[in-house]
Structures are given as structure tokens and as C-alpha cells.
Amino acid sequence: MTITAGTELPPLTVEATPTFVVASALATRDFQDVHHDRDAAVARGSQDIFLNILTDTGLVQRFVTDWAGPDALVRSVDLRLGVPCYAGDELTFTGRVAEVDGDEVTVSVSGTDSLGEHVSATVRIEVTA
Amino acid sequence: MTAATDGRSTATDAGRRIEEAAREIAGAGASAPDPARDPVNQAMINNWVEAIGDANPVYTDPAAAAASVHGELVAPPAMTQVWTMRGLHGARPDDDPLRRMTELLDEAGYTSVVATNSTQTYHRYLRPGEHVAASAVLEGVVGPKRTALGDGWFVTTRTTWYVGDEAVAEMTFRILKFRPPEPQDPGNSDDGTRTADAAPVLRPVVTRDNAFFWEGLRDGELRIQRWGGTLRHPPGPMPPDGDLEAEPDYVVAAGTGTVYSFLVHHHPPVPGKRLPFVLALVELDEGVRVLGELHDVDPDEVHIGLAVAASFDRIDDDLTLPAWTVRS
Numbered sequence: 001m002t003i004t005a006g007t008e009l010p011p012l013t014v015e016a017t018p019t020f021v022v023a024s025a026l027a028t029r030d031f032q033d034v035h036h037d038r039d040a041a042v043a044r045g046s047q048d049i050f051l052n053i054l055t056d057t058g059l060v061q062r063f064v065t066d067w068a069g070p071d072a073l074v075r076s077v078d079l080r081l082g083v084p085c086y087a088g089d090e091l092t093f094t095g096r097v098a099e100v101d102g103d104e105v106t107v108s109v110s111g112t113d114s115l116g117e118h119v120s121a122t123v124r125i126e127v128t129a
Numbered sequence: 130m131t132a133a134t135d136g137r138s139t140a141t142d143a144g145r146r147i148e149e150a151a152r153e154i155a156g157a158g159a160s161a162p163d164p165a166r167d168p169v170n171q172a173m174i175n176n177w178v179e180a181i182g183d184a185n186p187v188y189t190d191p192a193a194a195a196a197s198v199h200g201e202l203v204a205p206p207a208m209t210q211v212w213t214m215r216g217l218h219g220a221r222p223d224d225d226p227l228r229r230m231t232e233l234l235d236e237a238g239y240t241s242v243v244a245t246n247s248t249q250t251y252h253r254y255l256r257p258g259e260h261v262a263a264s265a266v267l268e269g270v271v272g273p274k275r276t277a278l279g280d281g282w283f284v285t286t287r288t289t290w291y292v293g294d295e296a297v298a299e300m301t302f303r304i305l306k307f308r309p310p311e312p313q314d315p316g317n318s319d320d321g322t323r324t325a326d327a328a329p330v331l332r333p334v335v336t337r338d339n340a341f342f343w344e345g346l347r348d349g350e351l352r353i354q355r356w357g358g359t360l361r362h363p364p365g366p367m368p369p370d371g372d373l374e375a376e377p378d379y380v381v382a383a384g385t386g387t388v389y390s391f392l393v394h395h396h397p398p399v400p401g402k403r404l405p406f407v408l409a410l411v412e413l414d415e416g417v418r419v420l421g422e423l424h425d426v427d428p429d430e431v432h433i434g435l436a437v438a439a440s441f442d443r444i445d446d447d448l449t450l451p452a453w454t455v456r457s
Contacts, residue, residue: 027180029214
């Protein structure tokens with residue numbers, strides 16, 4: 001595929017059900033109570049359990065490689081968290097190609113939920129095909 | 130020295146202790162590489178791709194992986210950090226900088242944590258069977274900062290993952306260790322000053338730069354920061370001309386001024402306030418503008434230029450807020 005700057009990635013929507021929040025926290029071996037115990041999350045000042053950052057890294061990587069294909073090499077993921085993604089919310093990723101430099105492609109990614117921008121990320125991949 | 134000043138010194142000392150400890154921990158350098166519980170393995174990869182919903186076949190399908198640029202099965206790069214997570218009962222090693230910093234901030238009351246930034250660089254893909262070890266160094270600690278979650282400190286660490294001597298990935302990771310907001314008991318007035326409604330209020334962050342202002346309010350003084358001949362409000366760390374050598378003092382304002390701008394707040398509810406209330410930006414006779422609630426006035430009667438006088442809303446022993454009443 002020919003990749004040019006400005007190309008929009010197909011959006012990806014993830015239902016952040018309580019099951020998804022818990023399953024992804026445990027699959028990333030993150031046992032912080034705020035990711036699986038709602039009472040504990042509320043006591044710590046949150047409104048519910050919320051997605052952990054390792055899952056965000058995984059989702060951002062998946063969003064980009066779903067589009068770029070299995071031969072794309074992920075070289076870096078730089079992400080910044082904004083509002084939380086609480087259980088019961090819906091997270092939608094959008095992205096566009098920010099820069100193409102030979103085989104190296106930089107993609108800007110944004111994940112938003114009902115509260116606003118949950119994550120903004122820059123992903124650098126290498127596409128050799 | 131008043132009790133109020135003692136309180137400020139204690140808060141500042143705590144901050145200084147945290148900063149000193151951070152310097153010491155950063156100076157100790159990187160922790161010894163700590164091996165992951167398990168080698169990179171297919172079972173954990175399968176759990177991960179199932180949870181994340183990642184259908185990339187290079188992680189799970191041997192034939193597709195063999196035909197790919199990798200030539201064999203590989204682990205998702207985003208799992209790098211997963212391999213060295215501590216697990217349910219795992220403890221960080223004694224020399225782990227994040228462990229030491231976390232303990233200190235827990236003791237100082239900053240007991241909650243959220244991650245805010247993660248920058249991961251992958252030098253190459255990992256293969257099942259490889260065993261990674263992680264080494265971390267403290268990059269910086271910044272605070273206390275007021276955030277939407279509460280007052281807290283940002284702690285930045287840098288982690289390097291090794292296979293043997295080969296660095297395979299790196300990460301800069303930032304967390305916010307914060308103090309969750311607690312309900313505050315309202316104070317009782319015994320000196321004629323106003324006591325706010327019985328509810329917690331949004332509390333200001335008192336810093337070295339503005340402590341004199343809040344101390345003044347407790348003593349019934351509206352103090353304005355002064356740099357030489359220039360007044361500045363809100364108080365800042367340096368004069369408007371940026372002279373880093375300058376030292377501020379303050380003047381006590383006469384407390385009279387006029388409404389420069391205002392709003393009437395109807396919704397949403399604000400802790401400790403009865404709705405609706407009037408929030409006025411008042412231009413003092415001294416020339417600077419100060420925000421505060423304007424009391425005992427029909428919102429329809431408020432207008433720009435309205436003459437007002439300072440008053441003081443005593444919340445509790447520690448906190449008094451600036452406020453205004455209409456000058457008759």
C-alpha cells in the first residue's frame with residue numbers, strides 16, 4: 001500500500017465494558033485495585049473502575065497495525081492520558097498519517113470517550129513491504 | 130511566629146523533604162536489572178491479544194508469522210512492559226526508584242496514583258523463550274501541583290529492558306501521585322466574620338509564592354504582592370520584568386474597589402456555595418484586580434463599576450477566602 005501524509009485511518013470503537021476493563025488489566029498483569037474493584041476506585045476519588053495505561057498502549061498499537069498490516073514494525077508508542085475511560089463508556093480511536101519519511105511512518109492517534117480525549121498518541125512504524 | 134505560619138513551614142518542609150529524597154534517589158542511578166517472572170511466552174501473548182482484541186497473526190499464527198517479515202512468532206511490542214509487571218503479590222526490588230518514591234509520597238499523604246504518560250521505544254521484537262529484565266532510574270519529581278484529581282506530584286522514571294546485555298526496549302513513564310480530596314469540616318465563627326455553608330469548599334494550593342496572601346486573609350488583611358514599585362496579583366514567583374534576583378514584599382490593600390467584571394453562577398453546584406452566587410473581579414483602588422464572591426446582593430443589581438469593599442469568608446482555622454460586599 002502507498003502511504004501518504006494526511007491519510008485518515010479507519011476509526012476503531014471499543015466498548016469499555018467492566019469485563020473489558022478487568023480482562024485487559026489482568027492480561028497486562030496490572031492488579032491495581034482501581035482497574036477491577038469499583039468500591040476501591042470510588043474510595044480513591046474515581047467514579048468507577050477505569051482502563052489502565054498498558055491497555056491504552058495495546059489498543060493504540062492494535063489500532064495502527066489493524067490499518068498498516070501484519071508486516072508493519074512498531075518502533076515506538078508515545079502516549080499521553082487525558083480524561084479517564086470509565087467502565088461503561090465507549091472509546092473511539094481516530095488517526096491520521098502525520099509524516100512519511102522513506103519506510104518510516106508517523107501516525108497521530110486520538111482516543112475519545114464521553115468525557116473527552118482519553119488518550120493522544122504518536123506511533124512510529126516501519127513499513128518495508 | 131503565628132500558628133498559621135508554623136503550618137505553612139510544615140507544608141513547605143514536607144515538599145522540601147520530597148525534593149531532597151528525589152535528588153538522592155535519582156543520584157543513586159539505575160536499579161539492578163530485575164528479571165521478569167516468566168520468559169516471553171505464548172500463553173500470556175494469547176491472553177493479551179484476546180483481551181485487547183488484536184488479530185495480528187504474527188503473534189499467534191505460526192504459519193502466518195513464518196511468512197511475515199519476522200519469519201517466526203513474535204510478541205506484541207506493547208507487551209514489553211507486561212513481562213516485568215510485578216503481578217498480584219509481587220513487590221518491587223528495594224533499589225527500585227519508583228518503589229522508594231511511592232513510599233515517600235504515600236507517607237506524605239499522596240496515596241492515590243494514576244499514570245499520565247508512557248513513551249515506549251522498541252529496538253526489536255521479542256520472541257517466545259527470551260527472558261527480559263528491567264532496570265529503572267528516576268528521572269524527575271515535580272510538585273506539588275494542583276490537578277483535577279487533587280494535589281499531587283508527577284514522578285517520571287526511565288526503564289530499559291534487556292535480554293542479556295542487549296537493550297531491547299526503553300520507556301519513559303510518568304505517574305501522578307495525588308491526595309484524593311477529602312470533605313472538610315466548616316469552621317465556626319466567633320469573631321463576626323462570615324462562616325461558609327456547611328460543606329467542603331474547593332481549597333487553594335498554598336505555595337511559597339502566595340502563602341503571604343492566604344496568611345493575610347486569616348488575619349483579616351488583603352495583601353498584594355509588591356516588586357519594588359510594582360504590584361502584582363495573583364502573586365507570582367518573579368516580577369513582571371522577569372528579574373530573577375528580585376525579592377517581593379507586600380502591601381495591605383485598603384480593601385475598596387469597584388466591580389471590573391462579574392458572573393452569576395447558577396449551575397453546576399459548587400461545594401460550599403449556595404446557588405446562585407455572584408463572583409466578582411474587583412479592581413482595587415491600588416490598581417490590581419482580585420476575585421471573590423460578592424455577598425448579600427441581588428444578582429440583578431450587580432453592575433460594572435459597582436463600589437465594593439473587601440470582606441473575609443472564614444472557612445476554618447486554615448482557610449479564609451477573599452470576598453466582597455457592596456459599599457453603601
